[in-house]
Amino acid sequence: MxxxxxxxxxxxxxxxxxxxxxxxxxxxxxxxxxxxxxxxxxxxxxxxxxxxxxxxxxxxxxxxxxxxxxxxxxxxxxxxxxxxxxxxxxxxxxxWELTAYPEVPQMLADLKARGMNTAILSNGSPDMLDGAVQSAGVQEFLDDVLSVESVGIFKPADVVYELVTKRFGCARDEVLFVSSNGWDAACATGYGFKTAWVNRANEPVDRMPWTPAVVLSDLTSIPNHAK
Missing domain, CATH: 1.10.150.240 (Putative phosphatase; domain 2)
Structure with a gap:
């Protein structure tokens, strides 16, 4: 799909x-x-x-x-x-003032130009995430910011990933989930998302029952995988 x-x-x-x-x-x-x-x-x-x-x-x-x-x-x-x-x-x-990686604003803008739903799904608390989004200046490119605080448990619990399908009314295989954490991308694969692991540190693949669909060195090419 x-x-x-x-x-x-x-x-x-x-x-x-x-x-x-x-x-x-x-x-x-x-x-x-x-x-x-x-x-x-x-x-x-x-x-x-x-x-x-x-x-x-x-x-x-x-x-x-x-x-x-x-x-x-x-x-x-x-x-x-x-x-x-x-x-x-x-x-x-x-x-509270973390910077975004250099490629982030243009990558998000490209996704929005294609009509893609975009959001954050994070362990972060809502106020922390709001601070980071505002500091990075990317709020205009995001449809929502989803926090685990609404379910009271951290990733990789399935109920966290379920926040996405509930919010956007989409099927699991309509979602591209992107994370710099190999374990997060792997568990999201197990949940049923298409996944991309942003392996900035060139680490080995985590020994999990699932593996990310795509491994990238940064976020630049994400729009090419959101198809």
Whole structure:
């Protein structure tokens, strides 16, 4: 069936999750952090994701902002920076102002020019997602922003992916789901979506029962796959 609806994960897919740490590291007076920022950024993202999975399987849901703070606290402690309260607050503030990857605005504009439904489906809480969308300036290219908070469980629960078909009244095979997380793209494949994994880091394919239909290095060619 032809694709009518193109759905994007947010963090790491449309929005650069390393941007907060990168920006903070470039600021005057942060020489100590500049030596550790890549490790902090990577640890922060990994723990953020791990905590969503653990909360999902243990039925201990908290919103993504709490999980994001927990992940940062772990990452700062792992790099010996947990005593710097000002740095913590600065990193959290910058997380509300993440930049989009360079190809994102034109790619979304191309999809909308074709009459495609477009939306975000994210673990992010609604206020966080609103901040990111506004900061990136892509609100005009999105029909909706769907958050897991409406169902109270993180990806990859089926009930999260079901938000898309309920919102747009489409069949599963009419959806192209795009994520920078291999596990997310794989599980969306299992749900019945056509999928594209944006593998920016050139990582191995996750060992899952399903694999993404398409593997890309960035989002530029997404309109070519939304057919």
């Amino acid at each position: 032809a694709i009518t609806t193109c759905i994007f994960d947010a963090y790491g897919t449309l929005f650069d999750v390393a941007a907060a740490a990168r920006e903070a590291a470039s600021e005057p007076g942060r020489d100590a952090f500049a030596k550790h920022w890549t490790k902090v950024a990577n640890d922060w993202r990994l723990k953020q994701l791990q905590y969503t999975w653990l909360r999902a399987v243990s039925s201990a849901h908290a919103d993504f902002w709490e999980v994001t703070q927990n992940g940062l606290d772990w990452a700062l402690e792992a790099s010996g920076l947990d005593g710097d309260a000002e740095l913590r607050e600065r990193l959290l503030a910058l997380y």
